[in-house]
Amino acid sequence: MALRELSSLEKFLGLKKPNKYSTQGDKKVPVLQSNNGAPLVGLVTIACHLVKEAKRLELLGDSAESRAVVQQWLEHRVTKLDGCTKEEMKTILKDLNLYLQDKVYLAGNQLTIADTFMYYGIHPLIVDLAIQEKEQYVNVTRWFDHIQHYPGIRHHLPPVAVLRNRIYTGRHH
């Protein structure tokens, strides 16, 4: 899963030669052995490295504040979202829904890798949601639909059908 996300990111960044990854431990943490120095361990570490390599620093956030927000969401993705239970899933969606109410992207006014990796991470949850639930988390659904249509993001994941008009109006936002 994580390896496919990294290769999708490589394609998005337009990196010419794909890197070779290995995994370690039970949780299959990705490892990148670079030519110089120690190996890079972990999804977020490798992702940030790839972005810097591609010289697309704006994807890490364009101000000090949004850089911090990006890091926080990446951490949230790896620590909270991955391997969450059904109960936790509801809380995560609810919190994210509230957070996205006044935002188009997770950090600042442009796409960052926080959006990319939250999208990859939350995809399996969204796929299983019924139409009613998708409408209940309308802000998440809107953000999700936006990111999945952003050019170059959705590589290894199937698109999720999202209704753009609401059926069950008058419910919570």
Add this chain to the structure above:
Amino acid sequence: MGFGDLKSASGLKVLNDFLSTRSYIEGYVPSQADVAVFDAISAAPSADLCHALRWYNHIKSYQSQKNSLPGVKKPLGQYGPAGVADTTSGSTPTSKDDDDDDDIDLFGSDDEEDSEAARLKEERLAEYAAKKAKKPTLIAKSSILLDVKPWDDETDMAKLEECVRSVQMEGLVWGQSKLVPVGYGIKKLQIGCVVEDDKVGTDILEEKITAFEDFVQSMDVAAFNKI
């Protein structure tokens, strides 16, 4: 299409509802559509219209590259939900200037100009009607959510879904489905589909689905929505 009067609270409310499921007015990138609507709004929407405010702030961040955004500006009436007209004051050149002229130009040859204007208007109307006639009529579509109930908890739901999806008709596209527990271990199949109104009706669907008597006990329309 349109948002009603974007300078009034009701127009902003329409905009707010419209944007609850969208990040931009059109498509998935900022475009001239956003600029056109943005310019029509006099000030930032109030905080209770959270979706409109979110969009407003986001578009404001593009102000410096406003003119380089893709797309062509269209009149406000071309955007927004169907079934709402655009009545924003100042969005179309009003006849305010003409009124002023009338006041001053007491001896002007108004009649002549009027007849000229009327002729022009008629000509344009005819042109528009001809253009409209040539355009293919829009196909009306609906998205339907169906509840299909099995006989008991021993009914093979996978098989049931297969049967339902095997219903093929022109203008019918099956969407995502889900099993919803009803009680006592019985689950119902909730399945979405998009149909063309002229070709597929719910009664035809019901007839075809309930034809699988071995699996299907009954079928209800849970939600019906025009697209």
